[in-house]
Amino acid sequence: xxxxxxxxxxxxxxxxxxxxxxxxxxxxxxxxxxxxxxxxxxxxxxxxxxxxxxxxxxxxxxxxxxxxxxxxxxxxxxxxxxxxxxxxxxxxxxxxxxxxxxxxxxxxxxxxxxxxxxxxxxxxxxxxxxxxxxxxxxxxxxxxxxxxxxxxxxxxxxxxxxxxxxxxxxxxx
Numbered sequence: 001x002x003x004x005x006x007x008x009x010x011x012x013x014x015x016x017x018x019x020x021x022x023x024x025x026x027x028x029x030x031x032x033x034x035x036x037x038x039x040x041x042x043x044x045x046x047x048x049x050x051x052x053x054x055x056x057x058x059x060x061x062x063x064x065x066x067x068x069x070x071x072x073x074x075x076x077x078x079x080x081x082x083x084x085x086x087x088x089x090x091x092x093x094x095x096x097x098x099x100x101x102x103x104x105x106x107x108x109x110x111x112x113x114x115x116x117x118x119x120x121x122x123x124x125x126x127x128x129x130x131x132x133x134x135x136x137x138x139x140x141x142x143x144x145x146x147x148x149x150x151x152x153x154x155x156x157x158x159x160x161x162x163x164x165x166x167x168x169x170x171x172x173x
Contacts, residue, residue: 002112005139007120008130010146012139015132017058017079019112037081040065043073051076060112063091067098074105082128084113093126100127117142 006015018032021039037058038050050057058079059070070080080099082092092111099105111123112132120131120142133139 003132003135003139006110006112006130006132007139007143008108010143012143017081019060019081021060035079037079040069044069047073058108061092061095063089063095065095067095067103070099070105071103074099074103074107077105078107079110080105080107081110081112081132084111084115087114087116087119087134093123096123096127117145120145 002015002019004015005012007013017035017037019037020031021042031053033055035056035058036053037060038046040059040061043050043057043059056078058081059073059077060081060083061067061070062083063085070077074080082095084092096109096111099109105127108130109128110130110132111119111128114134115123115131116134116137123131124146131139131142133142
């Protein structure tokens, strides 16, 4: 079950995308009206049909999907989501970093699934900018997690320079 409210830009908002393709085998018809998010396999099989719908289409990735398969589409896709089926599965962190750094994706990048408050700060660091928490978790209280840490030692997608580089540059200024 997908959440009805998500966190975007640090605020809780209603979900505006409809996720499809969780059933096996993948079903294409009928697709719902409005903005939809389809699995990578459906995107690859029906790209032209989906692009000609006249409404926004995004793609969601399973943990074992290769983000490089979207390399040619990142300039035109407005939305990519990465599924976290279990909170212990960290492959989505690498997927986000690859999409942002290697493939240059600039659209909305969503983490969804078994995502909790304690992960949000780190998910944001690797490039996620919206979050669909597990249904039993409260997005309103989770928003505060973005302020949990005031100092970051490592560089990442959100701030590439590690702390020691910043401190070295302060002395030269």
